[in-house]
Amino acid sequence: MARLDVTEVFHGISFPGHLHTQDSLQFALKFPFQDTDILIVSYPKSGTTWMQEIVTLISSRGDPQFSKTVPNWARSPWLEQHYCAAVLEASSATPRVITTHLPYHLLCHALQGSKAKVIYVSRNPKDVVVSFYHFHKMANFLPEAGSFQEFLNRFLGGKLSFGSWFDHVKGWTSQLATVSNLLHITYEEMSLDLQGAINKVSSFLQCSLVEDELNNCVKHCSFNSMKDNNMVNYTLIDEGIIDHSKGAFMRRGKIGDWTNLFTEEQNQYFESVFNSEMQGCTLEFVWEERDKEETR
Numbered sequence: 065m066a067r068l069d070v071t072e073v074f075h076g077i078s079f080p081g082h083l084h085t086q087d088s089l090q091f092a093l094k095f096p097f098q099d100t101d102i103l104i105v106s107y108p109k110s111g112t113t114w115m116q117e118i119v120t121l122i123s124s125r126g127d128p129q130f131s132k133t134v135p136n137w138a139r140s141p142w143l144e145q146h147y148c149a150a151v152l153e154a155s156s157a158t159p160r161v162i163t164t165h166l167p168y169h170l171l172c173h174a175l176q177g178s179k180a181k182v183i184y185v186s187r188n189p190k191d192v193v194v195s196f197y198h199f200h201k202m203a204n205f206l207p208e209a210g211s212f213q214e215f216l217n218r219f220l221g222g223k224l225s226f227g228s229w230f231d232h233v234k235g236w237t238s239q240l241a242t243v244s245n246l247l248h249i250t251y252e253e254m255s256l257d258l259q260g261a262i263n264k265v266s267s268f269l270q271c272s273l274v275e276d277e278l279n280n281c282v283k284h285c286s287f288n289s290m291k292d293n294n295m296v297n298y299t300l301i302d303e304g305i306i307d308h309s310k311g312a313f314m315r316r317g318k319i320g321d322w323t324n325l326f327t328e329e330q331n332q333y334f335e336s337v338f339n340s341e342m343q344g345c346t347l348e349f350v351w352e353e354r355d356k357e358e359t360r
């Protein structure tokens with residue numbers, strides 16, 4: 065099957081060509097948000113699909129019917145992808161749940177003055193780059209992954225799809241102090257305490273759950289449950305687009321998987337770029353599973 069590796073460049077950032085067009089990206093930048101909208105925002109591989117599942121299950125009060133019958137991209141479409149307008153038009157769901165990987169500086173005008181609730185999901189960037197690397201090997205619509213060293217250089221240089229991780233995280237989280245309808249939650253929080261994370265999201269969405277509903281959400285959002293749910297594990301996608309023989313979208317789902325791939329030199333290089341890019345930024349990250357104990 066021919067590779068679908070056309071890349072669109074928009075405002076200096078590359079986007080996977082098969083789902084993004086200049087028109088779809090322009091559409092996103094001028095999107096008329098409604099105050100009731102819920103917008104899930106993340107850099108790729110940060111826990112986007114997980115948050116889509118959490119929001120779906122909170123909205124359905126733990127009932128998995130919707131999440132087991134409708135694919136995540138149809139329940140909460142990506143704003144910048146070409147089918148988004150059609151999906152939103154066809155849906156009568158309230159609130160609308162929309163997803164985006166766009167950086168803050170591209171979406172800030174569309175969001176200005178809006179009361180839409182924004183959930184920003186971040187993940188420690190060493191695990192992000194490893195997850196993204198494995199995904200590039202499976203996804204025929206993305207450029208070749210190359211060696212991990214080459215990939216790491218592209219990640220740290222902001223050359224991968226959706227641009228710089230540093231700009232993304234700093235851009236969105238810089239709004240936390242002034243914007244009340246923005247929630248920041250991390251992949252690691254969800255991993256360390258899924259029930260607590262679901263509670264945090266449900267109270268932000270003003271949709272508090274009773275114990276049974278909460279327990280059902282936790283059950284259906286677990287890694288194993290989502291791994292077996294073909295509405296979120298991307299096995300519905302054609303082999304020509306995602307080569308399932310090369311790996312699984314629901315791959316490991318762990319904190320600290322980077323330790324299995326990074327060399328000592330790569331770690332030092334990463335740390336030097338990270339420290340320079342994140343200078344003055346007070347965000348803290350959980351880098352390894354063993355940090356769990358310290359944060360409890």
Ligand SMILES: Nc1ncnc2c1ncn2[C@@H]1O[C@H](COP(=O)(O)OS(=O)(=O)O)[C@@H](OP(=O)(O)O)[C@H]1O
Pocket residue numbers: 106107108109110111112113114191194195196198255285286287288290313314315316317318321
């Ligand atoms: N329930 C649950 N528990 C733990 N981990 C989970 C879960 N759901 C998704 N994941 C992991 O999230 C990674 C995919 O990230 P995204 O959904 O942001 O990818 S994408 O940007 O939408 O393509 C990818 O991470 P890696 O396993 O490290 O590759 C998924 O396995």
